[in-house]
Amino acid sequence: MKNIYKKFGIGLTLCCVLLTAISCENSSSYEDELPSIANIAVSNDAFSTLEAAAINGGVAGVLSNSNPNDASGDYTVFAPNNSAFARLGLDESTLGVLQTPFLTNTLLYHVSNGNLPSSAIAANGTSASALGGLTRRFVSRDGSLFINGSKIIATDITAENGTVHVIDKVMIATGGNVVESAIALQSASVFKNPELSYLVEAVVYAELADALSNPAAKFTVFAPNDQAFINLGTALGLTFDKPADVRMIDKDLLTAVLLNHVFAETSKDSFTSELNAGSYDALGSDTITLGTYNNGVLTVSGSGNTSPANMVIPDVQTTNGIVHVIDQVLLPQ
Structure with a gap:
């Protein structure tokens, strides 16, 4: 690397x-x-x-x-x-x-x-x-x-x-794009224990890596951590022991879910200091709902979430967007 x-x-x-x-x-x-x-x-x-x-x-x-x-x-x-x-x-x-x-x-x-x-x-x-x-x-x-x-x-x-x-x-900053930044975490180049391993596997499986590497875009991305995917597997009646287990989810369904983690407006990337409570269109068919700005972070929900996700690591700056690591997968209705 x-x-x-x-x-x-x-x-x-x-x-x-x-x-x-x-x-x-x-x-x-x-x-x-x-x-x-x-x-x-x-x-x-x-x-x-x-x-x-x-x-x-x-x-x-x-x-x-x-x-x-x-x-x-x-x-x-x-x-x-x-x-x-x-x-x-x-x-x-x-x-x-x-x-x-x-x-x-x-x-x-x-x-x-x-x-x-x-x-x-x-x-x-x-x-x-x-x-x-x-x-x-x-x-x-x-x-x-x-x-x-x-x-x-x-x-x-x-x-x-x-x-x-x-x-x-x-x-938090990165000299790489959205996908490269996730891979750095997944490959233990940042933390000694890998993180975002399930997300990287899901993005590759859904064939979204090229799109999220687009240097001309400015993404705002909400990235579920590993525990978020493990919890999703449990909710679906599946056991996720390793990242490759996300491939047990139907590919089209997983692709749609992942697209609901990205703001539809890809010409602007937003730090938490630039975000406000409300609903935002996602690249998928759902909306992303942000809670009230509080002490530098906002909660975030999909239409199918029973409780909002929290920002675990907000404001990760990449070369083509801002990534906010969250503790739940955002689910459509």
Whole structure:
């Protein structure tokens, strides 16, 4: 497989809190030297997961020093706190579930070259990541600014080697398309335990891989995790012991179900920060119903679901769309 970062990426990087930055500015040592981005992160317990990720991924030294790739010598970091990692079930003790090469590459997704102050951040604007030139976009919602689906909760924290803005969700990115991103999870290139294995098998069986790899499209996709498919098998009176067991479902039926996980409007991809409650046409014959936006996520249902599905991993950015991993298969009526 090619570079893991081209397949899938969860952005994890270095950060700090506004209170510490202010206290540094007011201290007598301010005139001597500001702390580096890495040092500020280390000094704050609220970012202990980020500190551990930086150490495990071998990038702590990068943001301890001047940026050699920018004339200013600075970085801009959009930094997730411990609560942001906890949304993904990650803390200092569980970071080991991630493959180290994947972690190393994706740590840098939250980093930009040079200084980007909050005064230069505006809705509908974009910002390129320092790694691979991947572009993030800024969104305005309910009076707050977001980068992708992550709310910016503190800004303009000054470090010796750049600026930090704090966010409430870990940004997730990929340098591959929708299908390549799912395959990276299925092949254990991201997590040490495979995920989305049943979905990949279902997409191949339904012959939808080429369509979902279309570089000209901009998909919004709701991707059921493995447990969602296992539960579907149980509901159908089937036992799914391995991904290939999804082939026990009639091919035409499974194809129709999968198409009901994709917004019909394929010219626009949507982060959670851009989604609202309501019904949306799907590529299949059904509609996708979203619940109320709440703390950065929305529930999602098909017409045949008795209860809504939850977003397990929202806002996965791919080269041809946004994927939201969910915990149920969306069923038509």
